[in-house]
Amino acid sequence: MARLLSLSESAPARYGAVADAVTARAGRGRRIGVTGPGGAGKSTLIDALVRELRAAGETVAVLATDPTSEKTGGALLGDRIRYAPGVADDGVFFRSVATRGAAGGFAHAGFDQLDLLDAYGFDWLLVEAVGAGQSEIEIAWAVDLTVVALPPAGGDAVQALKAGLMEAGDCFLVTKGDLPGAEAAAVTLRGAIELRHATNGTALEQLPPVEVVSASSGKGLAEALATLRRLSDRQRGDGSLAGRQRERLARRVRHLVLRELEGPLAAAAAEAAAHGGAPQTLARDVMRRLERGGALH
Ligand SMILES: Nc1nc2c(ncn2[C@@H]2O[C@H](COP(=O)(O)OP(=O)(O)OP(=O)(O)O)[C@@H](O)[C@H]2O)c(=O)[nH]1
Numbered sequence: 001m002a003r004l005l006s007l008s009e010s011a012p013a014r015y016g017a018v019a020d021a022v023t024a025r026a027g028r029g030r031r032i033g034v035t036g037p038g039g040a041g042k043s044t045l046i047d048a049l050v051r052e053l054r055a056a057g058e059t060v061a062v063l064a065t066d067p068t069s070e071k072t073g074g075a076l077l078g079d080r081i082r083y084a085p086g087v088a089d090d091g092v093f094f095r096s097v098a099t100r101g102a103a104g105g106f107a108h109a110g111f112d113q114l115d116l117l118d119a120y121g122f123d124w125l126l127v128e129a130v131g132a133g134q135s136e137i138e139i140a141w142a143v144d145l146t147v148v149a150l151p152p153a154g155g156d157a158v159q160a161l162k163a164g165l166m167e168a169g170d171c172f173l174v175t176k177g178d179l180p181g182a183e184a185a186a187v188t189l190r191g192a193i194e195l196r197h198a199t200n201g202t203a204l205e206q207l208p209p210v211e212v213v214s215a216s217s218g219k220g221l222a223e224a225l226a227t228l229r230r231l232s233d234r235q236r237g238d239g240s241l242a243g244r245q246r247e248r249l250a251r252r253v254r255h256l257v258l259r260e261l262e263g264p265l266a267a268a269a270a271e272a273a274a275h276g277g278a279p280q281t282l283a284r285d286v287m288r289r290l291e292r293g294g295a296l297h
């Protein structure tokens, strides 16, 4: 499994040879993304959830994405992951995904790696991603459910609204619940969510839940896990997960095709530009040329 994970990053073309076999076995694991501002407590929360899940006898794989890993070479990750079972534990697996700082970088290897871990039978697949504009949208397509982790510190909930985290969240967890202001932050957040959804008439029980957790004290962890389980079961039962999976697949296909086309398209566009003319006319010429050249087949 570790070798295939590496292959998906270092040699995507070779990994493609096993993609069918992997895909056929994937789809059972619960894919949960944990996003939110830097320092929100995502890693600590995941750590605590892993313990909780292992105690319940469930297996869990964690993918951590780190946009700064380009600079640090991923060295930071080792520090951040604190989960260290006293004995070797086959039921838990940690891995970092190189995002190489590129927008949508998760798409390249991360999607394949999630499929792979899923195919190997992990019950839960947790993905950590710092919510920094584009990246949490990207993560939302990679997972079945997105958890937005927000610290109680003043104003962060409002910031989240602005950053577009609100749309991406299937569940909101106010972290560091042992600190003052956590309950108040949850109330503010609930108010904002209700207000937002009131305009499109979402039923109250369909609103993303807001809960307070503390990785330090353990408060709310079991409840949060129960909530995730309930949301996960619901989306499997009502067909919405199947819809999300289709959309995910379509996006990945689009992404791969665009990548294939990049080279031939750039060459054809440069050639057309050398002749000069209206961009609209040249674009049509390029389309015809790509078709003739077999790039679209
Ligand atoms: N009091 C308290 N502090 C916490 C809790 N969870 C995390 N912290 C602290 O918050 C800080 C950030 O925690 P991390 O888990 O590294 O946060 P993160 O969101 O993963 O951070 P990045 O990956 O850098 O974005 C650390 O100093 C933690 O000790 C908690 O439940 N209570």
Ligand SMILES: [Mg+2]
Pocket: 042, 043, 044, 080, 128
């Ligand atoms: Mg972290």
